[in-house]
Amino acid sequence: MIRKNIITLAILGLVATTTVSATEMTEPAGSAVNMLSDLQDVSDVNYINAGYLVEDNAAPPSLSEIKTQVLDLGKRYFIDFSNIATEDAKNKAKDKLRKSIGVFLSGDMIIISPYKGELMFSLLDGIDDPNITLLEAQPKRASRSKRSAPLLSSSDNTIPNMAFYLNAYRRISDDECNLTFNTYQGPIKSRQMCNNGHISLIYKVNLQRSLRYGTQGSATPDAKIVRIGIDDSTQGTGIHLNDAVEKRLLAMRGIEWPLGGDEAELVTTAIARSYDFNFDASNNKASILRTVPASNLNANYNHKEVSTFNFGISGGVEVNKDGPKGKLDVNASWSESKWLTFDTRDYRVERSTHGAKHVEFKWARQQYPNAESIKKTTIHGYTAGLVLPADTSKVNSIGYESFTPKMEVIYKAAPTETGTTTLSVDSAVDITGFRYYTNVTGFFGVRTYYSKDSDNQVKHINNKVSFVVDWDHPVFTGGRPVNLQLASFNNKCIAGDYLNKLSAKTCNEDNFQQAFIYNKVGQFVSAQNTKLCLDGENLNQLGTCGANLSQRWTWKEGTNQLQNVFTQEYLGHNKTTGDLIMAAGPTSTISTDWYSAYVNVFKQSSVHRN
Missing domain, CATH: 3.30.110.130 (Hemolytic toxin, N-terminal domain)
Incomplete structure (x- = not known):
C-alpha cells in the first residue's frame, strides 16, 4: 500500500x-x-x-x-x-x-x-x-x-516537429535459442546456445510537415513526413546472442578399441544466419518516399553516409515580420541530416519491397556462411579431449554479439490526408549453429572431425513494435500554434473543451485546447482538433472547418483587432465576463483588442516549476 x-x-x-x-x-x-x-x-x-x-x-x-x-x-x-x-x-x-x-x-x-x-x-x-x-x-x-x-537544437525550436523514440526490446529465452538437431541418436535439442540473448534496438521517429518551396526540380515536397530509423546517435544495445563462439556437445558415445564409428555430435553456440528488419504501413495513406540504404550493400562495405532531408517550412518570426500574427506561408527551407555508419563485415545487405508501403532490409550472412567454411583439419587420437574443429576468428562478432543495424525509412502522406495509419517495425534474427561430428577409425583409434551442413536448423526470433500516426495532428499543418489572449484581462485566453465549446480561461502556454494554427487562408484551426475552426457566426463553439468566409480572419494593420472576412465585424469580448462576441468596434463594455503569442504544444513547458 x-x-x-x-x-x-x-x-x-x-x-x-x-x-x-x-x-x-x-x-x-x-x-x-x-x-x-x-x-x-x-x-x-x-x-x-x-x-x-x-x-x-x-x-x-x-x-x-x-x-x-x-x-x-x-x-x-x-x-x-x-x-x-x-x-x-x-x-x-x-x-x-x-x-x-x-x-x-x-x-x-x-x-x-x-x-x-x-x-x-x-x-x-x-x-x-x-x-x-x-x-x-x-x-x-x-x-x-x-x-x-x-532531437532538434534550440535554434530549430521554431520548426513544428514532434520527435520521440521507440524501444524495441525483448529477451531471447534459452528455450527459444536452443535448436533441435538430427543426430545418430535421433533428434536432440541443444543447450545453452545463447548467453543473455536479447533484441534491444531504439528507433528514432520524427513527425513533420514539409511545405512546397523552391523552383521545379529542387522544390521541397508538399507532404506529411514520418522518419523512422536507427542512426549513429541512437541504437540500444543491439541484437545479442553470445559473447563468443563456443562448442556445445549434442551427443557422445564411447568407442571401444578396436572398434570405430560415429562418436560425437557437436554444434557451435548461436550464430545469426540473417538479421531482418521490416517496415510496413497499415493502409495506403502512407507510402515510402526514401530509404537508407537505397540499394543492396556488399559484404565488407564500410562507409559513413549522411541522410539529408530538405523541408519547406513557415519559419515563424525569424523570417516573418508579423510573428504570431503572420499566416501560415512557406517562406524558407530547412535541412535535417543524420549520420549512418555501415560496416557490414560478413553480411551483405539486401533491400527488397512488397509495394509502396513496405520495405525490408536483410543482413544475410555471405562470408563463412556454414560449418565447412570455417572448419580446421583436426585429427588426433580418440582419447584426447573433444575440440571445436573451427577457426572461430573467421566469424566476426557482428554475427553473434550486440549487432546494431543502421537504416532509415521516410514515409510521406498527402498534405490533405486525414485519419490514422499504423506504422510497424519488425526486428528479427534467424538463429543457427554450425554443425560438426566426429568419427573414430577402427583399430587405429584416430578421431576425425567433419562438418555437417546438411543438418541445417534455423529459428526465427522477432520483436514487432507498432505506433499509430494521426494525420490530423497539428504538427502536420506545418504551422506554429498561437493563442488568442483577451486584452481586457490580465491573463485570459480563448480555450476549447472536449465538447468543442469556447470560453475564456486562464492562459496556459502548454494547453493545446488554447492553441490555434493561423493558416494561409486566415482560419484559426484548433490544435486540439484540426478539423475545427473559429467561426464568426457561432462563437459559442468551434465549427467544422470549410470554405465559410465567416471562418476567415485578418489582423487589421497597425492594430490588435481581428476582423472577420465575411461580416467585416471584429472579434470582441465582454470586458466583465469575457464572453466572446462579434462587434462593429469597441464600446464601453466590449473590447476588440487581442494579443497573440506562440504556445508550447510540441515541447515541454518553458515555464519554470519547482
Whole structure:
C-alpha cells in the first residue's frame, strides 16, 4: 500500500481539470499492482488507469504536460489499458490519448520514459516483461537543464516537429535459442546456445510537415513526413546472442578399441544466419518516399553516409515580420541530416519491397556462411579431449554479439490526408549453429572431425513494435500554434473543451485546447482538433472547418483587432465576463483588442516549476 500511495501522490495534480477522481485514475489496478510491487523505488512513476479515460469528462495528459513531467521532472508514465473490459471502450480510451499526444504505441501497457532529451515509448508484453525496470526511480541530478540534447537544437525550436523514440526490446529465452538437431541418436535439442540473448534496438521517429518551396526540380515536397530509423546517435544495445563462439556437445558415445564409428555430435553456440528488419504501413495513406540504404550493400562495405532531408517550412518570426500574427506561408527551407555508419563485415545487405508501403532490409550472412567454411583439419587420437574443429576468428562478432543495424525509412502522406495509419517495425534474427561430428577409425583409434551442413536448423526470433500516426495532428499543418489572449484581462485566453465549446480561461502556454494554427487562408484551426475552426457566426463553439468566409480572419494593420472576412465585424469580448462576441468596434463594455503569442504544444513547458 505504501508504494501505491507514492504513485498516487506523485500525480494528483495531473488530472485535476476533470471531474474524475485523480486518486481513482492514478490508483494501480489489476496486474499493475504486482508489477509495480517488484520495483525498488516507484516514487517517479505516474500511473494512469486508462479505464477512466472512457468517461467523457476525463481528460488525458497533454503532450506538453507529459514532456514536462518526464523530461524536466524526471517522472515516468505507466499507462494501463489492460483493465478495460471491451475492445470498443479500450479503443475509445486509446483514441482519446492519441488525439492528446499525437501518437500511440499499439499495446495495452505502455511506458513513457526519457531518452536523449525526448520521450521514449516502450511496450510491456505481460507481467514478466523486463521493460518494467524502466520505471525505477533514478538518482536525482543537480540540474535537469543538463540533460542530453533533444532531437532538434534550440535554434530549430521554431520548426513544428514532434520527435520521440521507440524501444524495441525483448529477451531471447534459452528455450527459444536452443535448436533441435538430427543426430545418430535421433533428434536432440541443444543447450545453452545463447548467453543473455536479447533484441534491444531504439528507433528514432520524427513527425513533420514539409511545405512546397523552391523552383521545379529542387522544390521541397508538399507532404506529411514520418522518419523512422536507427542512426549513429541512437541504437540500444543491439541484437545479442553470445559473447563468443563456443562448442556445445549434442551427443557422445564411447568407442571401444578396436572398434570405430560415429562418436560425437557437436554444434557451435548461436550464430545469426540473417538479421531482418521490416517496415510496413497499415493502409495506403502512407507510402515510402526514401530509404537508407537505397540499394543492396556488399559484404565488407564500410562507409559513413549522411541522410539529408530538405523541408519547406513557415519559419515563424525569424523570417516573418508579423510573428504570431503572420499566416501560415512557406517562406524558407530547412535541412535535417543524420549520420549512418555501415560496416557490414560478413553480411551483405539486401533491400527488397512488397509495394509502396513496405520495405525490408536483410543482413544475410555471405562470408563463412556454414560449418565447412570455417572448419580446421583436426585429427588426433580418440582419447584426447573433444575440440571445436573451427577457426572461430573467421566469424566476426557482428554475427553473434550486440549487432546494431543502421537504416532509415521516410514515409510521406498527402498534405490533405486525414485519419490514422499504423506504422510497424519488425526486428528479427534467424538463429543457427554450425554443425560438426566426429568419427573414430577402427583399430587405429584416430578421431576425425567433419562438418555437417546438411543438418541445417534455423529459428526465427522477432520483436514487432507498432505506433499509430494521426494525420490530423497539428504538427502536420506545418504551422506554429498561437493563442488568442483577451486584452481586457490580465491573463485570459480563448480555450476549447472536449465538447468543442469556447470560453475564456486562464492562459496556459502548454494547453493545446488554447492553441490555434493561423493558416494561409486566415482560419484559426484548433490544435486540439484540426478539423475545427473559429467561426464568426457561432462563437459559442468551434465549427467544422470549410470554405465559410465567416471562418476567415485578418489582423487589421497597425492594430490588435481581428476582423472577420465575411461580416467585416471584429472579434470582441465582454470586458466583465469575457464572453466572446462579434462587434462593429469597441464600446464601453466590449473590447476588440487581442494579443497573440506562440504556445508550447510540441515541447515541454518553458515555464519554470519547482
